[in-house]
Each structure stands twice: as structure tokens, then as C-alpha cells.
Amino acid sequence: MxxxxxxxxxxxxxxxxxxxxxxxxxxxxxxxxxxxxxxxxxxxxxxxxxxxxxGNLHPKVVDAIEKQLKQYAHIGFPVLSCEPYVRLCERLNDLAPIKDAKSTLFTTGAEATENAVKVARYYTSRQGIITFTGSFHGRTQLALAMTGKVQPLRTGVTPSQAGVYQVPFPIPHHGTSESDSLRALDHLFRATIAPDQVAAIVIEPVQGEGGFYQASPVFMRELREICTRHSICLIVDEVQSGFGRTGKFFAVEHSGVQPDLIAIGKAMGGGLPLSGLIGRSDVIDAPPPGFLGGTFAGNPLACAAANAVLDIIEEExxxxxxxxxxxxxxxxxxxxxxxxxxxxxxxxxxxxxxxxxxxxxxxxxxxxxxxxxxxxxxxxxxxxxxxxxxxxxxxxxxxxxxxxxxxxxxxxxxxxxxxxxxx
The missing domain is CATH 3.90.1150.10 (Aspartate Aminotransferase, domain 1)
Known part of the structure; x- marks a missing residue:
């Protein structure tokens, strides 16, 4: 053919x-x-x-998948636990720029970003979510509402999720300074939704689909201060920028900012579908049992691959x-x-x-x-x-x-x- x-x-x-x-x-x-x-x-x-x-088919990733496949391929983590899942979360907790972190796993990046919002809303007892123009957080309904780019992702689809607001992402050479973005956020707080009704501000430290535009360390620190002042969760979407892509394990590390929640995915599974959510213990631990998970979330084969990926990043x-x-x-x-x-x-x-x-x-x-x-x-x-x-x-x-x-x-x-x- x-x-x-x-x-x-x-x-x-x-x-x-x-x-x-x-x-x-x-x-x-x-x-x-x-x-x-x-x-x-x-x-x-x-x-x-x-x-x-x-890379594709790294020998250590292939070997890890083969070894896991000879033991078991799927158990359904909501039913039975498995050590590769736990080991991966332990390692993510150690790597994350969050003190006292805990992690959980999913299958897709959209699941990670949507569950980050779900956790933030539960923890704060608020509904408002603020994202940025040019952002991409996934193709499912809430993730799509958070996404700040119409063509082709939202063409002909009116976002139907209440409580999601957007402010301009700073791109100085296209006419939007960091001061403009922060001013727009202040206007949003004054005219549309009060800060005490906002559960989270969600940002990609480096936008993916939006064009690899970077949020500067100064801008990230400003957002952290605003979130801390108003008890808002700061969520960073590292689905595309994580796992070493930017020269640090997480892109947010370039700013020295400690977020409340980090959504991860894409590169973590070494080619197998896997995503995750890392969070400050008191935030991510707030929801009750059964609140997080999924049938294929943290599949053993994908977890084995991800543990191999972490080894490769360190060893090489x-x-x-x-x-x-x-x-x-x-x-x-x-x-x-x-x-x-x-x-x-x-x-x-x-x-x-x-x-x-x-x-x-x-x-x-x-x-x-x-x-x-x-x-x-x-x-x-x-x-x-x-x-x-x-x-x-x-x-x-x-x-x-x-x-x-x-x-x-x-x-x-x-x-x-x-x-x-x-x-």
C-alpha cells in the first residue's frame, strides 16, 4: 500500500x-x-x-513495557493498586517544585487539566476559572472552554461552561505587555467576577498550541502573589512544556514559583497515553475517595514506560x-x-x-x-x-x-x- x-x-x-x-x-x-x-x-x-x-522506541522504554507486559497489562487502579503507579507518583512528588506534594494519574492531558480545575473548585468552594488567550488545555468540554484559541479548536462551538474567563496573554511584540495583561485581570476582578469567587488561575508557563510564547519569571511571580493574596489556586499546565522540554524538568521552575497544582501529560508515557496531576498536599488531598481516577488512569504499562523515561532523563x-x-x-x-x-x-x-x-x-x-x-x-x-x-x-x-x-x-x-x- x-x-x-x-x-x-x-x-x-x-x-x-x-x-x-x-x-x-x-x-x-x-x-x-x-x-x-x-x-x-x-x-x-x-x-x-x-x-x-x-525519542521513538527508546530501548529502555521498550524493555520496561515488555517486562511489565509479562506480569499484567491492566488491573484498573480504582479496583486494585499496583507498585509502578505508586513508584511513579513518588518520583513525581520529589521532582515537582511543590512542597509536600502528592500525585495522581490519568490518561490524557485534558483529563489532567479538567481534574486540576475540579480539585481547585472543591478546595476553594468557588467556581470561577481564569485562563489566557492563546492557551490550549484540551478538546473536552471544560478544557475547550478554557482554551483561548478559536481556529480550528472551537470553530462553530460556543463554549458552554459557566464561570470560565480569559485575559490576554502577554506578547509584547504583538502589542500586549505584561502590564496590559495584569490590568485586564484587575478589570476582570472589578467588573466581572470578584477574586473571592475565583477558584483558580490556569496558565501554561510556555504556551504550546498558542505559539511557544513564554510567561516571564516576573509575570509568573506576579500571578503567584495575586493568587496568594486572594486565596486562589495557581494551576500550571505543563502537559507540553514538562518532562525536560525547557531544560528544567518543569518550565515553571525557571520562575522560581511554587504552583498549587501542576497538570502533566504528553512526554511522560514515552509514547503511551498517560497524564497526571501533582498538587500541594492540602489542596489535592481535599476531595473525598473516588473523586479522582478513571478506568485506564495510571495503566501499568504506561507507568512502567514513564518510570523508564524518568531514568533516561537522569542517566542521559x-x-x-x-x-x-x-x-x-x-x-x-x-x-x-x-x-x-x-x-x-x-x-x-x-x-x-x-x-x-x-x-x-x-x-x-x-x-x-x-x-x-x-x-x-x-x-x-x-x-x-x-x-x-x-x-x-x-x-x-x-x-x-x-x-x-x-x-x-x-x-x-x-x-x-x-x-x-x-x-
Whole structure:
């Protein structure tokens, strides 16, 4: 079968809402390289949407899954306990920038963010939730209401969750300063919902789908102070930015801020579906038994994989490697910017190996060019490079290479990126 034949079968069997960015069917994936059913080679700068931080099929992850599979594959944690789940939570508690932390596990990132809100509402006996424009917290109903980006996530869908409010995320080069964001929050408190009715402020320290825009340490500390002053829970969504992606285990660590709850997911399962919620003990321990969980939450195979991922991050010093990879990508982009024959690049930003750049209408401006961005991603695919466009303005290319990508594969990917960016 070739890609065209498989695509015809796919289109017949699946609804158009279940979209796939590229018409490519995978035959094999190892590390940071992928081969499709026609034998075409790709360098993977998408990592399964920032899931494969330790690469595809890392031998230690495969070995951990195989060993667990020989013991048991599923027990249903709400019915019976298993040691891999407990061990993973113990390790997450030690890693989290939260004193006296406790953790619980789920399956998807949306479950993690929704349960964070559920816990905050129970703990505070309040209903109000504040999120930010450009945010992405999941595709389920509450998570979608918290998400601050319409196209394509909320197209034709009116958010139906009461008590969810948004303020602008600070993006200075697009006209919204940190002072503007804090002023908007103050207006919200004065005109729409009083602080004593707000259960939580939810923020991605580095926005994912929104475009890898970063909340500065100063801004994060301001939010922490506001939350503390008004007894509001500060929830950080680290589903995309966690597990070493930014050069620290959690992106919030760059600010020195201690949140009340951390939602995690994506990279933690090493390719298997797994997410979690870490929280201050008095907050996350407040709800009664049965309040948290799910049939497949904390599946033993996924927990075994996640424990292997933690081993790999430590043993292979992937936090340091994330910094090295990010610096190389950023330096390459800065060298490319303004080069004759290259599309005009705008803002280039990165925290560790969470790097992004904007494509603009004219060099020296910040006017978004979303159509050119789509063309670059399509051209990159033709050249054997997997890229994901994103961003509040649709003009951002995000690079989420595996943290353990080899230098040779990284350079091959960057070379193909340079070719894709030719005007």
C-alpha cells in the first residue's frame, strides 16, 4: 500500500474532524527518524506533538513495557493498586517544585487539566476559572472552554461552561505587555467576577498550541502573589512544556514559583497515553475517595514506560541536552534570519529545546504571514522534515525535536529546514 491508497481508505473510514496534518502513513519510527510506507525518510521535529522527548522506541522504554507486559497489562487502579503507579507518583512528588506534594494519574492531558480545575473548585468552594488567550488545555468540554484559541479548536462551538474567563496573554511584540495583561485581570476582578469567587488561575508557563510564547519569571511571580493574596489556586499546565522540554524538568521552575497544582501529560508515557496531576498536599488531598481516577488512569504499562523515561532523563542528562539542542536550533535560526533568498523571519524564541519562530510578511516587522507558514510546513514534508505550524496568529513554526536527538540527525533536519524556508 502507498500513501495515496491509504489516504483514500482513511478518508472513507474517518470523519473530517479527525484531521491529520500530513498525508503520510508511518511504516517505522526510531529515535528522531521516521520512514513512511513508501520508504521516504523524515527527520522528526514534531515528536508526536512533544510526546517523544526521549525519542521513538527508546530501548529502555521498550524493555520496561515488555517486562511489565509479562506480569499484567491492566488491573484498573480504582479496583486494585499496583507498585509502578505508586513508584511513579513518588518520583513525581520529589521532582515537582511543590512542597509536600502528592500525585495522581490519568490518561490524557485534558483529563489532567479538567481534574486540576475540579480539585481547585472543591478546595476553594468557588467556581470561577481564569485562563489566557492563546492557551490550549484540551478538546473536552471544560478544557475547550478554557482554551483561548478559536481556529480550528472551537470553530462553530460556543463554549458552554459557566464561570470560565480569559485575559490576554502577554506578547509584547504583538502589542500586549505584561502590564496590559495584569490590568485586564484587575478589570476582570472589578467588573466581572470578584477574586473571592475565583477558584483558580490556569496558565501554561510556555504556551504550546498558542505559539511557544513564554510567561516571564516576573509575570509568573506576579500571578503567584495575586493568587496568594486572594486565596486562589495557581494551576500550571505543563502537559507540553514538562518532562525536560525547557531544560528544567518543569518550565515553571525557571520562575522560581511554587504552583498549587501542576497538570502533566504528553512526554511522560514515552509514547503511551498517560497524564497526571501533582498538587500541594492540602489542596489535592481535599476531595473525598473516588473523586479522582478513571478506568485506564495510571495503566501499568504506561507507568512502567514513564518510570523508564524518568531514568533516561537522569542517566542521559537530558536536561543539559535540551539546553544544547535549543541553543543550536536558535543559533541556526538567527543566522538564517535576513539571509537573501530566505522567507522573512520574525520573532525567534526558545526555552531549552522548546523553540519557535514566526514567519512575517516583511523582514523587520511582526505582521503575521499564516499562509506562508502553511507552505513552509508542506514544503518541509516534501524535503523529509516534519514540522508543526501553530500560534495565536497562525504564523509560528514550533520545533520539538527529541531531547536525545543525535547531532547528525539534528543537522540533517536543520539543513532541510533551511531549504524549506527559501523564498
Amino acid at each position: 502507498n500513501n495515496k491508497e491509504l489516504l483514500a481508505r482513511r478518508n472513507k473510514a474517518l470523519p473530517q474532524g479527525a484531521a491529520t496534518a500530513l498525508p503520510v502513513f508511518v511504516e517505522k519510527a526510531v529515535g528522531s527518524e521516521i520512514w513512511d510506507v513508501e520508504g521516504t525518510h523524515y527527520v522528526d521535529f514534531a515528536s508526536g506533538i512533544a510526546v517523544n522527548n526521549t 542528562r537530558l536536561l543539559d541536552r535540551a539546553e544544547q539542542v535549543g541553543k543550536r536550533i536558535s543559533a541556526f535560526l538567527h543566522d538564517l534570519k535576513g539571509t537573501p533568498g530566505v522567507l522573512p523571519l520574525g520573532d525567534i524564541r526558545g526555552l531549552g529545546a522548546m523553540v519557535a519562530f514566526e514567519i512575517v510578511a516583511q523582514l523587520g516587522t511582526h505582521t503575521p504571514d499564516a499562509e506562508a507558514t502553511k507552505r513552509v510546513a508542506a514544503r518541509a514534508k516534501e524535503l523529509g522534515l516534519l514540522l508543526l505550524p501553530c500560534g495565536y496568529y497562525g504564523n509560528t513554526i514550533r520545533i520539538s525535536a527529541a531531547l536525545n536527538i543525535s547531532d547528525d540527525v539534528l543537522e540533517t533536519g536543520l539543513s532541510r529546514l533551511a531549504s524549506a524556508l527559501k523564498a
